[in-house]
Amino acid sequence: MSTPNLVADLFDAHAAELYRYLARRAGHTAAEEVLSQTFLAAVEQQQRFDPNRASARAWLYGIAVNLLRHHYRSETRKWQAYARFPLELVEDTADVAASRADATAVQRSLARPIAELNEADRDVLLLYAWADLSYAEIAAALHVPVGTVRSRLHRVRTQLKAALAADHPLEESVS
Amino acid sequence: MTQLEDDLDLEILRSINADVVADADALARVRKLVAATPPRRTVSTWPKLVAVAVAALAVGVGVAMVVPRFTGPAAPSPTSSQTVATFTAAAASANLLRTPLGPTAGQYRKVVARDISSGGQVVVIRDDGTATPVDHPFRIHSTVTTWVPGDPTRLWVRTMSTTLEPVDDAARRYQKAHPDTMGTTTTEPVRAANGDFNAAEPAEDGWLNPSQEFLNTLPRDPAKLLESARAWNTAHYITNDPQSVLEVLARPLADNWIEDAELRAALFTAIGQIDGVQLTPDATIADQRGTLLTGLSQTIPELRTEVLFDPTDYRLLAWRFVNDREGSVTTSETSFSSTVVDSAP
Numbered sequence: 001m002s003t004p005n006l007v008a009d010l011f012d013a014h015a016a017e018l019y020r021y022l023a024r025r026a027g028h029t030a031a032e033e034v035l036s037q038t039f040l041a042a043v044e045q046q047q048r049f050d051p052n053r054a055s056a057r058a059w060l061y062g063i064a065v066n067l068l069r070h071h072y073r074s075e076t077r078k079w080q081a082y083a084r085f086p087l088e089l090v091e092d093t094a095d096v097a098a099s100r101a102d103a104t105a106v107q108r109s110l111a112r113p114i115a116e117l118n119e120a121d122r123d124v125l126l127l128y129a130w131a132d133l134s135y136a137e138i139a140a141a142l143h144v145p146v147g148t149v150r151s152r153l154h155r156v157r158t159q160l161k162a163a164l165a166a167d168h169p170l171e172e173s174v175s
Numbered sequence: 176m177t178q179l180e181d182d183l184d185l186e187i188l189r190s191i192n193a194d195v196v197a198d199a200d201a202l203a204r205v206r207k208l209v210a211a212t213p214p215r216r217t218v219s220t221w222p223k224l225v226a227v228a229v230a231a232l233a234v235g236v237g238v239a240m241v242v243p244r245f246t247g248p249a250a251p252s253p254t255s256s257q258t259v260a261t262f263t264a265a266a267a268s269a270n271l272l273r274t275p276l277g278p279t280a281g282q283y284r285k286v287v288a289r290d291i292s293s294g295g296q297v298v299v300i301r302d303d304g305t306a307t308p309v310d311h312p313f314r315i316h317s318t319v320t321t322w323v324p325g326d327p328t329r330l331w332v333r334t335m336s337t338t339l340e341p342v343d344d345a346a347r348r349y350q351k352a353h354p355d356t357m358g359t360t361t362t363e364p365v366r367a368a369n370g371d372f373n374a375a376e377p378a379e380d381g382w383l384n385p386s387q388e389f390l391n392t393l394p395r396d397p398a399k400l401l402e403s404a405r406a407w408n409t410a411h412y413i414t415n416d417p418q419s420v421l422e423v424l425a426r427p428l429a430d431n432w433i434e435d436a437e438l439r440a441a442l443f444t445a446i447g448q449i450d451g452v453q454l455t456p457d458a459t460i461a462d463q464r465g466t467l468l469t470g471l472s473q474t475i476p477e478l479r480t481e482v483l484f485d486p487t488d489y490r491l492l493a494w495r496f497v498n499d500r501e502g503s504v505t506t507s508e509t510s511f512s513s514t515v516v517d518s519a520p
Contacts, residue, residue, distance in 0.1 A: 008209075011205075011209060015202055015206070019197040019205075020195055020197050023192075023197070024191075028198055028201065029498060029500070031198075032201040033474055033478065035201075035205050036205045036475075037414050037416075038412075040209060040414055041412045041414050042412075045412055062412065067413060069384075073507075074507055076317075077292050077315055077317055077507070080315060080317070081311050082191075084339060084356065085311060086349055086353070106187050107187055107190065110184065110188055116335070125188075128185075130189065157185070160184040160188070161183075164183065164187070
């Protein structure tokens with residue numbers, strides 16, 4: 001496959017999904033910027049892509065996550081902001097769906113520990129939870145052993161569960 | 176425990192920002208840019224051929240469609256773009272180079288990075304199913320404090336604290352009524368050898384996660400530093416456009432206190448030698464005044480990253496991201512200061 005076609009095919013297959021992942025983490029403006037650079041890097045460095053080692057999807061996520069590291073601090077602030085958003089201050093709170101308010105409260109319990117994660121742990125967690133990459137794909141994307149992915153994910157999820165358990169005893173959070 | 180209960184954390188995490196969709200216009204713009212890009216370039220011709228820059232721009236994020244933005248002091252556009260030769264000469268003439276007294280073996284350098292950003296927006300889903308963006312009623316002041324030991328065998332220590340600044344009377348009343356949840360929070364101290372706070376595994380060391388050990392290996396020649404940063408970018412699939420190189424070279428100065436004035440000077444000069452970086456000799460960020468270096472994004476021309484240096488000792492004073500797409504909006508500002516102290520938490 002010629003270079004322009006390869007990149008065009010990769011773009012059509014993965015760009016929307018990748019953009020959404022980036023926007024969830026870094027906002028729309030940053031998503032556009034990082035997406036551009038991801039595919040430009042793919043154009044430039046496609047010779048280094050080894051289909052025997054990683055899927056194209058994992059390769060692209062690997063490039064994007066590297067670029068996303070420039071946004072780590074701002075992403076951290078967003079998680080902090082979300083963790084402390086006072087829904088009660090919304091002017092017409094009565095119109096806010098009760099189920100949504102409950103969900104927001106539970107989500108906020110996760111936001112605080114996520115804000116405190118280092119880049120490496122946050123990458124593994126969100127590649128698994130939001131990008132739906134497998135352990136092997138995450139390992140290929142981040143250039144770390146699969147065992148490292150497993151141990152990081154286990155450690156981070158233990159922290160998240162502890163935060164949930166502290167804020168929302170099970171009988172209250174599962175309804 | 177059932178599997179559902181066991182995966183509850185993931186289920187909740189997946190529900191956060193689940194409504195975010197890809198922006199069709201943005202996708203079209205990126206596709207056009209990529210399609211217009213020649214398939215093969217060399218590192219040396221990259222800045223001329225590619226219209227890209229790493230954005231480090233802290234716009235918008237993720238959490239519940241939070242879009243941080245606050246309009247601070249108008250970001251001064253670079254008014255003078257000096258040649259590399261002029262810049263280098265200016266740097267070399269900074270003969271007032273100061274080397275601040277470093278901590279003794281029993282002391283620490285306490286480095287404080289203060290930044291401010293808006294809380295952005297949160298999307299609220301109403302009973303009728305409509306989604307309404309609501310401005311976060313607090314500005315967020317974050318302070319990252321790092322204690323760098325004078326004795327390199329000791330551990331570095333870092334804490335992060337967050338303070339909420341109400342933007343209106345309702346928010347002030349709410350904060351007063353909820354001091355337990357809306358007051359200042361500070362994380363437990365995190366400790367790391369060699370300043371490597373991201374050291375889940377040692378393989379993470381590098382320009383974007385610079386440990387002291389990594390800094391010790393860096394050349395003091397600006398040209399070689401530039402070469403090193405570009406090579407590292409290439410190895411990590413990061414494009415070598417001007418803004419990206421600027422951010423990579425400035426990162427060690429933002430994340431680690433560098434006692435070695437020669438290395439600070441080399442990093443400062445190397446940034447000045449990046450093709451496309453603009454210099455404003457006398458500028459202000461977050462009440463600090465110094466020499467401003469601006470890296471313009473070429474992918475999105477309205478985005479820029481600005482780093483402010485003290486030209487007398489090449490210390491990084493501040494870092495700012497600006498988005499001019501919808502007026503001049505400073506999306507975040509960070510300023511740095513340090514003192515020598517006798518103990519760490």
